[in-house]
Amino acid sequence: xxxxTRDLDSFSTRDALLIGAAQVLALNPGTSRSGITITAxxxxxxxxxxxxxxxxxxxxxxxxxxxxxxLTKLASDGIPDGLIIPMIAGIxxxxxxxxxxxWGMMRMLRSRNFNGFVIYRVTIGVGVLLLAASSIR
Numbered sequence: 001x002x003x004x005t006r007d008l009d010s011f012s013t014r015d016a017l018l019i020g021a022a023q024v025l026a027l028n029p030g031t032s033r034s035g036i037t038i039t040a041x042x043x044x045x046x047x048x049x050x051x052x053x054x055x056x057x058x059x060x061x062x063x064x065x066x067x068x069x070x071l072t073k074l075a076s077d078g079i080p081d082g083l084i085i086p087m088i089a090g091i092x093x094x095x096x097x098x099x100x101x102x103w104g105m106m107r108m109l110r111s112r113n114f115n116g117f118v119i120y121r122v123t124i125g126v127g128v129l130l131l132a133a134s135s136i137r
């Protein structure tokens with residue numbers, strides 16, 4: 001079992017490929033992209049802080065691609081009348097709340113683990129699967 005002492009200075013191309021390959025698992029509905037990448041980085045011996053930083057850095061191309069896709073669609077469709085100010089306010093508030101969420105997550109990750117969250121996710125997942133398999137609708 002890895003001790004989790006590696007930092008970002010030891011991050012290699014091999015690590016990027018392996019953690020990136022793990023990120024593909026997030027294509028499954030309900031799978032956390034950041035959870036998968038943090039778990040993979042921890043498996044390869046990175047500290048909690050380094051694993052979280054890697055995960056957040058790996059989100060930049062994903063988020064950037066989504067933004068580019070939406071902006072392309074917006075440019076072709078046009079902005080509906082009266083929505084430019086609400087859109088700008090939404091973009092600014094999303095940026096601020098995203099920064100606060102990442103800051104809080106990094107702070108929490110340095111002092112706590114995610115075992116409770118893992119138990120919660122597995123329990124809810126099993127419950128959803130049981131509900132889907134039953135005749136209850």
